[in-house]
Amino acid sequence: MRELKIRERIEIEAGGEALVEKELGRGGQGIVYQVRYRGREYALKWYFISRIRNPESFRNNLRRNIEDGAPEGGKQFIWPLFLTKQKENGAFGYLMQLAPRGYDSFTDIYNGYKWEKPAVKGQPARKHKVKFASLDVMLTAAINIVKAFRALHLSGKSYQDLNDGGFFIDTQTGDVLVCDCDNVAPDGQNFGIGGMPGFMAPEVVRGLAMPNVLTDRYSLAVVLFKLFFRGDPLEGSKVLKCVVMTEENDLIHYGKDPVFVYDPNNASNRPVKGVHDNVIRLWQIYPDFIRQAFTMSFTYGIKEPNARIIEKNWVKMLIQLKLDIIHCSCGKTAFSSVFASQNDHTLVCPNCGTAIYTMGVKDYEVHLYPGARLFDCLTRKGSEDFLTVTGTVVENRIKKGLFGIKNQSGQTWKVLFPDNSLREVGPGGGVPIWKGLKIDFDDKVKAEILL
Numbered sequence: 001m002r003e004l005k006i007r008e009r010i011e012i013e014a015g016g017e018a019l020v021e022k023e024l025g026r027g028g029q030g031i032v033y034q035v036r037y038r039g040r041e042y043a044l045k046w047y048f049i050s051r052i053r054n055p056e057s058f059r060n061n062l063r064r065n066i067e068d069g070a071p072e073g074g075k076q077f078i079w080p081l082f083l084t085k086q087k088e089n090g091a092f093g094y095l096m097q098l099a100p101r102g103y104d105s106f107t108d109i110y111n112g113y114k115w116e117k118p119a120v121k122g123q124p125a126r127k128h129k130v131k132f133a134s135l136d137v138m139l140t141a142a143i144n145i146v147k148a149f150r151a152l153h154l155s156g157k158s159y160q161d162l163n164d165g166g167f168f169i170d171t172q173t174g175d176v177l178v179c180d181c182d183n184v185a186p187d188g189q190n191f192g193i194g195g196m197p198g199f200m201a202p203e204v205v206r207g208l209a210m211p212n213v214l215t216d217r218y219s220l221a222v223v224l225f226k227l228f229f230r231g232d233p234l235e236g237s238k239v240l241k242c243v244v245m246t247e248e249n250d251l252i253h254y255g256k257d258p259v260f261v262y263d264p265n266n267a268s269n270r271p272v273k274g275v276h277d278n279v280i281r282l283w284q285i286y287p288d289f290i291r292q293a294f295t296m297s298f299t300y301g302i303k304e305p306n307a308r309i310i311e312k313n314w315v316k317m318l319i320q321l322k323l324d325i326i327h328c329s330c331g332k333t334a335f336s337s338v339f340a341s342q343n344d345h346t347l348v349c350p351n352c353g354t355a356i357y358t359m360g361v362k363d364y365e366v367h368l369y370p371g372a373r374l375f376d377c378l379t380r381k382g383s384e385d386f387l388t389v390t391g392t393v394v395e396n397r398i399k400k401g402l403f404g405i406k407n408q409s410g411q412t413w414k415v416l417f418p419d420n421s422l423r424e425v426g427p428g429g430g431v432p433i434w435k436g437l438k439i440d441f442d443d444k445v446k447a448e449i450l451l
């Protein structure tokens with residue numbers, strides 16, 4: 001195919017022309033240019049038309065996606081916006097929003113660094129660290145990734161090519177943008193994309209299935225595993241023994257005989273010291289329920305597409321995981337699994353010995369350390385908002401050493417004390433942390449403090 005020239009004008013189907021300004025990058029499917037259209041800058045993806053199996057149906061699918069718009073208003077997607085007209089040879093492309101500043105690619109986050117072009121030509125490129133501001137932010141990003149795919153799946157479509165190049169993430173806030181949305185298609189339809197090695201479901205690698213919602217779910221588990229454990233869920237000693245990763249080896253290790261590195265019933269592919277140190281180190285620090293979720297995903301779920309974890313359940317687990325991070329006042333920050341248990345519902349900081357009580361609300365367990373926050377998803381019926389703070393564990397200003405939950409929700413909480421007296425606690429008021437105390441946050445959203 002012919003590449004576009006800088007200053008070349010490309011006709012847009014919706015009318016007008018886009019002016020090509022510069023090349024932004026290239027991949028297997030085409031080249032991405034920065035263009036100016038109707039006074040605004042966009043990214044234009046221009047396809048290597050010979051590499052598209054059926055250009056006409058691919059183009060029609062793109063047009064339909066543009067007409068439908070992005071799921072849920074599109075805030076989390078860099079969605080196709082305008083289709084170009086076709087050139088004489090059939091070539092075409094589409095316009096999308098440019099990736100905003102402040103976002104890093106998942107690939108750079110995974111690698112832990114990125115190369116920045118020198119300000120002055122001829123000087124060496126500079127290596128910059130890329131990492132999340134905190135563990136909380138990383139989990140916010142994980143939840144946002146899952147929520148974006150749930151929105152897409154609920155709209156009846158599948159992404160088909162989930163991989164680490166498909167996201168931009170703000171490492172300070174956890175905001176996520178899903179890019180490369182041009183392969184999105186109604187579930188059950190496919191326009192030629194297979195996926196990226198390492199992310200494809202085994203049945204796709206083997207050629208037994210085309211990408212769909214269920215194979216997306218497999219790829220989503222891979223993305224989350226890579227985010228949390230900084231390694232490949234199927235790459236252990238068995239894979240390392242094969243010196244050359246030929247296509248045939250890919251077919252064996254990711255298709256016909258995939259073995260999870262921590263398969264409890266098959267130790268043939270364990271992570272190797274000196275090679276998979278991240279996975280070995282990080283696998284230890286996550287709570288059991290998360291390790292079980294990944295074990296299920298890459299053992300039973302690898303063969304049974306219908307058994308794969310649905311997005312709704314990932315969201316619940318990831319919110320619980322976020323609630324499981326304890327920031328003890330002594331400075332110790334870790335998942336609750338690192339804290340010693342005093343009894344069923346009380347933890348002890350291994351660093352300073354402080355006792356940390358637990359509250360059960362909805363299906364969640366909340367650890368009530370000083371500074372711990374309640375979120376809207378805990379105190380309001382049907383809410384999944386895990387960012388809006390509705391309560392904070394604070395020390396009583398007069399009685400030092402006494403802790404309570406300050407109501408920051410704007411709602412009046414009904415509190416049942418252990419002596420069976422019922423009191424209302426309005427915004428700004430506090431609820432003491434007493435064993436057996438029950439709170440009705442909102443229309444029967446009930447919590448109980450467990451010590």
Ligand SMILES: [Zn+2]
Pocket residue numbers: 328329330331332349350351352353354
């Ligand atoms: Zn402590």
